[in-house]
Structure formats: C-alpha cells, structure tokens
Amino acid sequence: xxxxxxxxxxxxxxxxxxxxxxxxxxxxxxxxxxxxxxxxxxxxxxxxxxxxxxxxxxxxxxxxxxxxxxxxxxxxxxxxxxxxxxxxxxxxxxxxxxxxxxxxxxxxxxxxxxxxxxxxxxxxxxxxxxxxxxxxxxxxxxxxxxxxxxxxxxxxxxxxxxxxxxxxxxxxxxxxxxxxxxxxxxxxxxxxxxxxxxxxxxxxxxxxxxxxxxxxxxxxxxxxxxxxxxxxxxxxxxxxxxxxxxxxxxxxxxxxxxxxxxxxxxxxxxxxxxxxxxxxxxxxxxxxxxxxxxxxxxxxxxxxxxxxxxxxxxxxxxxxxxxxxxxxxxxxx
Numbered sequence: 001x002x003x004x005x006x007x008x009x010x011x012x013x014x015x016x017x018x019x020x021x022x023x024x025x026x027x028x029x030x031x032x033x034x035x036x037x038x039x040x041x042x043x044x045x046x047x048x049x050x051x052x053x054x055x056x057x058x059x060x061x062x063x064x065x066x067x068x069x070x071x072x073x074x075x076x077x078x079x080x081x082x083x084x085x086x087x088x089x090x091x092x093x094x095x096x097x098x099x100x101x102x103x104x105x106x107x108x109x110x111x112x113x114x115x116x117x118x119x120x121x122x123x124x125x126x127x128x129x130x131x132x133x134x135x136x137x138x139x140x141x142x143x144x145x146x147x148x149x150x151x152x153x154x155x156x157x158x159x160x161x162x163x164x165x166x167x168x169x170x171x172x173x174x175x176x177x178x179x180x181x182x183x184x185x186x187x188x189x190x191x192x193x194x195x196x197x198x199x200x201x202x203x204x205x206x207x208x209x210x211x212x213x214x215x216x217x218x219x220x221x222x223x224x225x226x227x228x229x230x231x232x233x234x235x236x237x238x239x240x241x242x243x244x245x246x247x248x249x250x251x252x253x254x255x256x257x258x259x260x261x262x263x264x265x266x267x268x269x270x271x272x273x274x275x276x277x278x279x280x281x282x283x284x285x286x287x288x289x290x291x292x293x294x295x296x297x298x299x300x301x302x303x304x305x306x307x308x309x310x311x312x313x314x315x316x317x318x319x320x321x322x323x324x325x326x327x328x329x330x331x332x333x
Contacts, residue, residue, distance in 0.1 A: 050146070172198065
C-alpha cells in the first residue's frame with residue numbers, strides 16, 4: 001500500500017489497478033504536477049503499478065491539421081470498444097507559447113467515445129514539448145496500461161520535424177493523410193514518413209473517394225523510395241472514412257497484425273527497451289537543467305547573462321560556458 005503524502009491528491013494504487021476512472025484521472029494529474037512533493041508521490045505510485053503495465057498496444061497517431069485526427073480516433077476507438085477492447089486516448093493539445101494555456105477540447109470533439117464505458121479520454125497540454133507530446137505522456141501511458149486498458153492511443157499535436165517524439169513512446173506510429181495528397185506530401189517531412197508503420201488516407205468517401213485513391217497511390221510510391229523502418233516490412237497505405245466507417249476495421253487489423261508480427265519476432269521487446277533507455281536520458285537531461293537552474297549561484301548569474309545574450313553583448317555559447325564553469329568551480333558565473 002502506498003504511503004499517502006497528501007490524502008487529497010495521491011490516488012490509491014489498488015484503485016487505479018482495479019480500473020477506477022477517477023483514481024486513474026487523479027493519478028495522471030499527479031504525474032503531470034510540477035510540485036516536488038507530487039513528483040515523489042508520483043514516482044512511488046508508478047513504482048507500485050509498473051508490474052501491471054506493458055500489456056497494451058501502444059499506438060501513436062499524427063497528421064497535418066485538418067486531416068481529421070480526432071474524428072478518426074473516435075471511429076477507430078468505437079470500433080475497438082465494440083470488439084471488446086478497453087481503449088485509452090491520450091490527446092495532447094497545443095499549449096500557447098504566450099499564455100501557457102491549452103484548449104483541451106478533445107472530449108468535445110469525441111463526444112460519443114467520451115461517453116463509451118469502454119473508453120477513457122485524457123486531454124493534456126503539450127506544455128511546449130517538442131513533437132507535441134507532453135513530458136509526462138509516457139507516465140500517463142503506463143498508468144492507463146496498469147488500469148487495464150489494452151489499447152492506448154496517443155494523439156499528437158500535428159506533423160513537424162520534431163513530431164518524431166511520439167515514436168519514442170509507442171509501439172506503432174500511424175500517420176494520417178488527407179485526400180488532398182499533393183499538399184499533404186509537401187507538408188509531411190521525410191523523417192516523419194520514415195517513422196510511419198501505417199499510413200491512412202482519411203475522408204475516403206463521397207466526392208473525395210477518387211482523390212483519396214490517388215493520394216494513396218502517391219503515398220505508396222513515396223514510401224517505396226524510403227528505407228523501411230523495420231527490415232523487410234514496408235509501411236502499409238490504407239483508405240478509411242470516419243463518416244461511413246469504411247476501412248476502420250481494416251486499419252485495426254493492419255495494426256494488430258503488425259504488432260503481433262513484431263511481438264513474435266522479439267522486435268517489440270527491443271523497441272520498448274530502446275524507448276526506455278531514451279526516456280531515461282531524456283529525464284536525466286531535463287532533471288539536470290531543473291537542478292542546475294535552482295542552484296543559488298546559477299540563479300544569481302542567469303538573469304545577468306540572459307540580459308547580455310538578449311542585448312547581443314555576449315554570445316549564447318559563451319554565456320552557457322560561463323554558467324557551467326561557475327558551477328564546476330563552485331562559484332558564481
């Protein structure tokens with residue numbers, strides 16, 4: 001049983017493991033907290049629940065703005081819950097670089113899935129993280145697995161060069177593209193295309209159906225020119241309509257089949273081990289920066305050096321070296 005640091009805030013590990021949604025929501029709020037005492041409580045909670053995690057299909061879903069990510073996820077998630085799966089959706093919303101605020105509107109955009117007893121939707125602000133993945137998304141994913149969700153979807157902010165962050169959290173990466181084809185191909189960076197396990201052309205219905213087929217053909221050709229992410233496995237390109245449901249079942253079958261193939265070959269264990277290692281060093285880097293800035297000698301020098309850098313009187317590399325030298329010498333910069 002976990003020691004309760006604050007009874008109001010720290011959820012019970014057994015309640016999370018039993019699938020209590022309120023306990024899970026509180027647990028995710030706890031791991032997202034920046035407070036030092038909350039971080040220690042979150043670490044204890046994660047330690048208690050980690051043996052129960054690891055059993056889900058971890059799926060990252062991304063695509064350009066307007067491609068219909070939330071609409072597709074609702075159709076996809078509803079199909080999965082209808083087939084008896086328990087689905088958790090971690091929807092990362094953009095955080096304003098000016099106000100720090102976030103819209104967090106995914107529950108509104110996925111109304112039917114939000115009401116589904118077999119689904120759990122958790123919107124989280126990106127906090128300005130590269131790739132549109134909140135820093136604690138990985139911990140939230142583990143908590144959802146420990147709570148018994150066997151499919152965890154991570155919806156990211158959008159597509160960009162830094163969007164590859166989602167690949168360090170999930171087993172498979174699904175890239176959504178719209179029937180506009182040419183415009184999408186221009187907007188999707190090669191690095192993101194290379195990370196895609198499955199590409200799905202959305203809105204493949206009605207008048208857009210011919211354009212969707214054409215876009216899929218273009219994408220298949222583009223993918224054939226890339227180096228496969230997994231040796232001998234070329235990314236599959238599919239068509240789907242969130243409106244009619246066409247192609248949604250096929251999308252899940254493609255995910256399930258590839259996931260099983262990776263698992264049976266041992267490649268899935270390798271992927272998760274590599275991700276855990278990358279996560280470790282990401283936490284070390286972030287923790288070092290946080291502790292570095294909290295040091296009294298650094299805090300006293302940072303404001304002065306930042307002002308000099310902004311004014312252009314000191315180069316950023318020089319200012320960084322002075323700060324690091326000051327810490328190494330045990331003195332101010």
